[in-house]
Amino acid sequence: MYINFWYPMATSEELADKPLKVKALGQDFVLFRGEDGLAKCVSNTCTHRGGSLAGGKINGNCIQCPYHGWEFDAEGRCHRIPSLGPNPKIPSRTRIDAYPVDERHGMVFAFLGDLPEEERPPIIDVKEWEQEGWTSTLQTYTIKCNYERSIENGIDPAHNEFVHDTHGFQGEDEEYKIGEMRLEDSTWGQGFWHTFNAPSLTKESELAEVRKDAGDLEVGTGYHGASHVWTYIHLSATDWMHQYLIERPIDEHNTAVYLLCMRNCYTDAKFDQNVIDRNQYVAEQDVTIVESLHPVITPDTNTKEFMVPSDKCILLYRESLKEWEQKGWKIDTDAVAAQENKTAFAIPSPARREQKGWVLDAIPLKKPSAEAEDLAAG
Numbered sequence: 001m002y003i004n005f006w007y008p009m010a011t012s013e014e015l016a017d018k019p020l021k022v023k024a025l026g027q028d029f030v031l032f033r034g035e036d037g038l039a040k041c042v043s044n045t046c047t048h049r050g051g052s053l054a055g056g057k058i059n060g061n062c063i064q065c066p067y068h069g070w071e072f073d074a075e076g077r078c079h080r081i082p083s084l085g086p087n088p089k090i091p092s093r094t095r096i097d098a099y100p101v102d103e104r105h106g107m108v109f110a111f112l113g114d115l116p117e118e119e120r121p122p123i124i125d126v127k128e129w130e131q132e133g134w135t136s137t138l139q140t141y142t143i144k145c146n147y148e149r150s151i152e153n154g155i156d157p158a159h160n161e162f163v164h165d166t167h168g169f170q171g172e173d174e175e176y177k178i179g180e181m182r183l184e185d186s187t188w189g190q191g192f193w194h195t196f197n198a199p200s201l202t203k204e205s206e207l208a209e210v211r212k213d214a215g216d217l218e219v220g221t222g223y224h225g226a227s228h229v230w231t232y233i234h235l236s237a238t239d240w241m242h243q244y245l246i247e248r249p250i251d252e253h254n255t256a257v258y259l260l261c262m263r264n265c266y267t268d269a270k271f272d273q274n275v276i277d278r279n280q281y282v283a284e285q286d287v288t289i290v291e292s293l294h295p296v297i298t299p300d301t302n303t304k305e306f307m308v309p310s311d312k313c314i315l316l317y318r319e320s321l322k323e324w325e326q327k328g329w330k331i332d333t334d335a336v337a338a339q340e341n342k343t344a345f346a347i348p349s350p351a352r353r354e355q356k357g358w359v360l361d362a363i364p365l366k367k368p369s370a371e372a373e374d375l376a377a378g
Helices: 147-154 269-290 309-326 333-338 370-377
Strands: 005-011 020-024 027-033 039-043 057-059 062-064 078-080 101-104 107-112 135-143 182-186 189-198 215-224 228-234 240-251 254-263
Touching (some): 062 078, 147 228, 147 269
Antiparallel strands (some): 020 240, 101 107, 135 254, 189 215, 228 240, 240 254
16 A cells, blocks of 8 residues: 555545544544535544544534544644643644545545645546536445455456456457557556447446447546546447546555546436446446455565466556555555554654654655665666
8 A cells, every 4th residue: 555645535425514534544534524614634543642533523623532622623733632721832743644635526535645745646637527518426335355456457458358248248259359458658657448349238228329239349448546547438439438446445455446437428317327326237246356366465576477468557557556665655564563553653744744753653664675776876
């Protein structure tokens, strides 16, 4: 799991009048909406005696700990320590980690890392959101798997023929093969386009008119950052579905998925449930596969899996992960596990670059290898 990326923490609808406890990267956070209407995200552990802030209450634009009433603002600063009486001088070391928040597309994103604003990888761009003639649905689900396995499934063209009866022919075509993969590069990811033969939609589907005949389907897919996937499905020359799988690693073994589906066909709201049901049907087929993969976590070396040309984008994704590991962004989960129940860690926030002396330790990160540092130095 990696710090220094934007992760979806909740849907906008989930933030109401109570704090919301959310787990990401193996750590607990609390999200809340202040009286100013803005979403906020801070570390869940109170620096006093370890109280869970999510069990407290919202007081103006602050979150109040349920244990001793300490209050923290959206910047993580402690504003009130009731036991000290009115107007005390509050030490800066009482501060908790607070994270940049960006609410868009019906989701609340938090930047879980310490990079300054100008260096942060961006949230995946959903251009269709602002375009006339497009509509959207948003659905969420969880998977009992490591998020890397889920991301790799999303950028794997070969599984469609066998896993999804809506995408392929269950291997009945003896001439089946993956065609040309036309690579598409981007700053924070890689992708590809390809053409494949797909079945028609069943007559029971309200969307069947869009794809009533089997034939070639044009699809593009790729990854953005550590946990975002884009998939563009062109049902016809003019009827398109652009989907975004935006994932949050809950921990090493569980993943939260936010599926944003944009479409420029059947835009009437009466078709929304049909689209949601179809997407859920496909998602459950993927879930069945990825929850049973072994090993659970992607092997450290590609030699432990026999890769073929259709795995090209997956190999590129793994290369990107290695690059981010060499930047020092990968969480050392073994070191975290060794201190379980003894140490409360926090994902380092941008404020740690300005202020020294924090109560909670920053989560352990894997150190870049000496070989990689030598290569970077030239």
